[in-house]
Amino acid sequence: MLFHLAAAVSLALLLALVVAWIAYFDVERGFRRESENAPARTGRVDWFLLDRGRLIWSMSLWNNPPIALRTRTRYRWHSVDRASRPRPLLAREDDGTVHALGFEFSRGTRGSNTWRFVAVPCWSLAGLLLILPALQIRWFFVRRRRRRHGRCRVCGYDLRATPDRCPECGHAVVAVNC
Secondary structure (H helix, E strand, O other): HHHHHHHHHHHHHHHHHHHHHHHHHEEEEEEEEEEEEOOOOOOEEEEEEOOOOEEEEEEEEEEEOOOOOOOOOEEEEEEEEEEOOOOOOEEEEHHHHHHEEEEEEEEEEEEOOOEEEEEEEHHHHHHHHHHHHHHHHHHHHHHHHHHOOOOOOOHHHEOOOOOEEEOOOOOOOOOOOO
């Protein structure tokens, strides 16, 4: 039962991802979380974006910002229309950024600031989310084939000699009236 629920949730997330992927391909859309701590004079900004068919997480930490900030956390929506530009399939730039098949990773420091940047293409997430529904569909057809050929739906044991209960796993066979 838990597997059925996980497959249904995975399928719903897959559909939401595909709709967002198509709808926002040329629009950078997401939200930003800002955390600022005035006594320690530190801060953090996290970006969560959908841009050019990629899900992006970017984080910046800073120490001693130029102005005094209050201790707070803010969330802001972000949207920018832009024309898509092609990305290299495999590249490594001078600043340490690595691009490979739509994946991108970068990190670094500049003064007292630190940043991390991770981009994952939507096609890879769609492939991961497709695994559980595909297994669910496969098991549906395997069980149906076993039932048609007089085998146990659970373990596949031949039930011609004992049509009421499987001697291998103990599963009770439900009679189907045709």
